[in-house]
Amino acid sequence: MASRRSAPLGAIYFARPVLEVAEAMLGCVVRHGATAGVIVETEAYHDSEAACHAHVGVTPRTHILFGPPGRAYVYRSYGIHALLNAVCEPEGVGAAVLIRALEPLEGIELMRERRGLERVEDLCSGPGKLTQALGIELRENGTSLVDGPVRFGSPVRARPEIEIGAGPRIGITKAADLPWRFAAPGNRSVSRPRL
DNA sequence: CATGGGATTGACT
């Protein structure tokens, strides 16, 4: 595996069409404090389709989604879990990439403590699991992904090594037919059902 | 102000 240094992603990276960013993000690095992981699964959400929180327009909950790209949208799911998104597209468009799974890269012992689990492939194999493992909570909502507590970095692996599969998004009832989920096929850190 | 529904997970049958 060719290894390379992960360079910080600039705000311009997130300003592109959300489907393009969701696919490009596979292989990128997410870091929070001493913990970091490689993105192996994402989903795209856009205000034009009903599954996106921004579909209802600008509200206290969704105003972050319509704000400038390159910020974190973190919300509470099922009253229990914090889910991490990267706000995309130009300001005024409500769109984001949901980070659904990571391959643990750094701080694995700390992740094990936070998750109460040992198996590396169980630490970040779901959107609620990875925020628990990295210690990301609702306080990170609205913070910059460029120079805030949670940061994104470029892929650590050469592009040809990153295989990409697409399929329908998980756990939604509206617009459930759109193939806006992207994942590294066969990667053990991807959530179920794997692509 | 009351209600209801989740972009989930882990435990259990």
Place this chain on the structure above:
DNA sequence: GTCAATCCCATGC
């Protein structure tokens, strides 16, 4: 396979 936990917030009266 089923199901409960738990809370934010959009919606409607």
